[in-house]
Amino acid sequence: MEKMNNKNKIFIDKLRSSGLRPTKQRVEISKFLFNRKKTFHFTVEELKNSMNLKRSKKISTATFYNTVHALKSAGHLKEFSLENNTSYYDTNITSHHHFFDNGKVIDIKSDKITFHKLPDAPKGKKIKNVEVVIRLENNNQ
Amino acid sequence: MEKMNNKNKIFIDKLRSSGLRPTKQRVEISKFLFNRKKTFHFTVEELKNSMNLKRSKKISTATFYNTVHALKSAGHLKEFSLENNTSYYDTNITSHHHFFDNGKVIDIKSDKITFHKLPDAPKGKKIKNVEVVIRLENNNQ
DNA sequence: AACTACTTTATAATAGTTCTAAACTAAGTG
C-alpha cells in the first residue's frame, strides 16, 4: 500500500499479523469495523450497503464476503445466528452473552452471568465455550 | 380423513386442537415427527428427504415448509439456528439447552444448568426465556 | 351431492451466499 498514514497503520498491522495482505479494500473495511468505541453487530449485506453508500468506487459484494470470512478466521470477528437464516457478525470477540430483542442484539458482558451448575461435556469432548441468549419481550403495562 | 385408525387419532387430535385441518400430509408428517421416544432435531430439507424416500407419492416441498411453520406456530415445534443459515427445528418444546458439536445438536435438560447470576432485562422489557449453548470440541488429550 | 374455505402442488421468485475465471495489485527479486 503506497499511502500508509498513521490512521491506517494499526489496521494494516492487524491484517498483516493475521497473514492477510493489507489491500485498500481490506484496510477500509477493517477501519470501518474496528475504528469505533462500541461493539458492532452486522450482516454482510448491511456492511456492504453502509460502506458503499459513501463511496464513489464501490467495493464488490464478493470482497465483503471474503474479507469478513478472513477476519472471522483470523479471530477478529465472531459469527452468530438469529432465526432468519442470515449470518451476523460481532466485533466483540471476547466470550460474552446476548439479549435478543426482536432481531435487535445487545451484548451482555461475560461477568454479568455466572453459573451455579453446568453439565459435563460428553465423553471424548470438551467445552469450547458457553454462550447464553436471553430473549426479551415487551413488558406490557 | 376417511381412514382414521387409532394409530393416527392422536395426531389428528393434535392438529385439530391447534386449528389445523388434519390432512393426509399433515397427519403423516406429524406422525413422523412426534411418534418417537427421543427428541428429534431436523431441517425442513432433511425431513422432506427422509420422508419422501419411503413414499411413492411424494409430499411437495411447499407442504413440508407450510406444515412445519404451522406446527411451530401452534407451539409443537421450536426453531433454532446454527451458523449455516438454515433453520433447525426441535420436537422438544420445553425450555432446555443445547450442546453444539460440529453441527450435531444434543439436548440438555433444563435442570442441568442453573444460574448464579443473571442480568436484569432492559427497561420496559422482560425476559421471555434464557437458553444456553455449550459448544464442544474434540478432546485431543 | 354440492358448496366453500382451506390445502396441496408445481413452479417461479427471492435472499443470502459461494463459485468462477479474468483482470488487477502487493510485495518480493534481481
Add this chain to the structure above:
DNA sequence: CACTTAGTTTAGAACTATTATAAAGTAGTT
C-alpha cells in the same frame, strides 16, 4: 525500478434455503 508471481478483487453466474403464486384438489359442512 522493471519483472514476476501469488494473492486479491471483480462482475456475474450458480447455488441453497426459503417464500410466493395461482391453479387443482380436498375436508368438512349443509
